[in-house]
Amino acid sequence: MVRDAGTALIALVADAPPLSLIRALAPLACATRLVLGPADAAALGAQPCDLILIEAAETAQARSVDLIARLRVMPEHARSPIVLLADDVAAVRYAAVAAGANDVMARTVEPLDLITRLANLLELAFLRRKADHHARAMNRTLEQAVAEATLREREIIRRLMLAAEFRDDQAGDHLTRVAGCTIAIAEGLGLSEQEANDIALASTMHDIGKISIPDAILMKPGLLTEAEREEMKQHALRGYRMLNDSPSHLLQIASDIALTHHERWDGQGYPQGLRGTEIPLAGRIVAVADVFDALISERVYKKAWPPEQARRHLETHAGSHFDPDCVAAFVSRWSDITVLIAERPSDTGAA
Numbered sequence: 001m002v003r004d005a006g007t008a009l010i011a012l013v014a015d016a017p018p019l020s021l022i023r024a025l026a027p028l029a030c031a032t033r034l035v036l037g038p039a040d041a042a043a044l045g046a047q048p049c050d051l052i053l054i055e056a057a058e059t060a061q062a063r064s065v066d067l068i069a070r071l072r073v074m075p076e077h078a079r080s081p082i083v084l085l086a087d088d089v090a091a092v093r094y095a096a097v098a099a100g101a102n103d104v105m106a107r108t109v110e111p112l113d114l115i116t117r118l119a120n121l122l123e124l125a126f127l128r129r130k131a132d133h134h135a136r137a138m139n140r141t142l143e144q145a146v147a148e149a150t151l152r153e154r155e156i157i158r159r160l161m162l163a164a165e166f167r168d169d170q171a172g173d174h175l176t177r178v179a180g181c182t183i184a185i186a187e188g189l190g191l192s193e194q195e196a197n198d199i200a201l202a203s204t205m206h207d208i209g210k211i212s213i214p215d216a217i218l219m220k221p222g223l224l225t226e227a228e229r230e231e232m233k234q235h236a237l238r239g240y241r242m243l244n245d246s247p248s249h250l251l252q253i254a255s256d257i258a259l260t261h262h263e264r265w266d267g268q269g270y271p272q273g274l275r276g277t278e279i280p281l282a283g284r285i286v287a288v289a290d291v292f293d294a295l296i297s298e299r300v301y302k303k304a305w306p307p308e309q310a311r312r313h314l315e316t317h318a319g320s321h322f323d324p325d326c327v328a329a330f331v332s333r334w335s336d337i338t339v340l341i342a343e344r345p346s347d348t349g350a351a
Contacts, residue, residue, distance in 0.1 A: 008122055008125075009049050009050050010032045010118075011049040011052045011080075012033065012055070014034070015056075015057065015060060016036070017034065021053075028118065030050070040067070041070040041071050044077065046076050048080060050125050050126075051121055051125065052077065053083050053085065053118070054082065054085065055085045056092075058086070058087035061087070061088065064084055064086070065096050065099050068099040068100050068101050071100065072099065072100035081121040083103045083117070083121065084104045086104060086107060087106075092104060154201070154250075156251075157201060157204060160204075161175055173344055175203075176204075177289075177340060178286065178289045179203050179204055179289075182199055183199075184336045185288055185329045187329075187333065188329025189281075189285070189325060198253060199285060202251070202253035202254035203257055203286045204254075207235060208239045208243070208254075209237070209238035212235065213232060213234070220300070220301075233270050233271060236258060236259055236260075236261070239255075239259070242255075242258075243255035257280075260272075260274060260287075261283050261286045261287045261290055262287070263287070264320070265279070265284070265324070266320045288326045292310050295313060314330060314331075315327060
């Protein structure tokens, strides 16, 4: 009568062995667990039941309603169908349903009516179990797909980093140090670990637009001409255009960073002349990290600065070039920065 009935478990709660009721349940061909009074939720244990049938004489109806309420707050019984068989249905129906009962029937119900209604409840329970199993399988599939997409996304970013390194074999160390400084600043600002890691990973593409700059300009040992400076500035906009139309959350952050990491807090930066908090937070963070690493790195046109001198430069220009909160966060994590520099020394810098 019931699909997979042989695997079903009915918990029967009664004050005395209800032999006639047990015989009435026989057509369901389900396993029956008898729990004799008092009607205590703990007596049902932690094993989930496919259906809970409670038989209550008139003197025990209030106690049975209390039992139903306690069962409904137990995770293993929270969704099990519960049927109350009562002497006075009218007196107890509202309270029992409010407590969580699925049905209230008279103790004198005809066996066929009882079996039919219980069979329907069991069938619904099986269908719900099947739906839950399917939902869990779908969730596992979705989680796997998200994990695979995340791995592909990070692989794309790694490949873009390799593209930058093909132009300059020192770029890898520069990007690693900028990412490390970015995490320190983000955490100093109170961002979550996930937010800090996302901005740090995205920061590795801040100069991706430089792959469009001719070597004669990018590697020039002397000062750039005005025309060359204008061409160099184009890397911010070009990097943004390379990244901004991606649906990837990380690449969207990276596109903001590529476009805005040369903006200044006072509005004197490029390419848009944004001011203050008009600049996305990720761009303001990476601006500090990028300039610091540029200062402590040797370039074809300059010597490396000592880290303490580069730090003082950031503090001096907080509120003009840099977001003062980002500089304060950087300084607050100075011990982490010095460890990073020691692990990734900048003997020769990135272009």
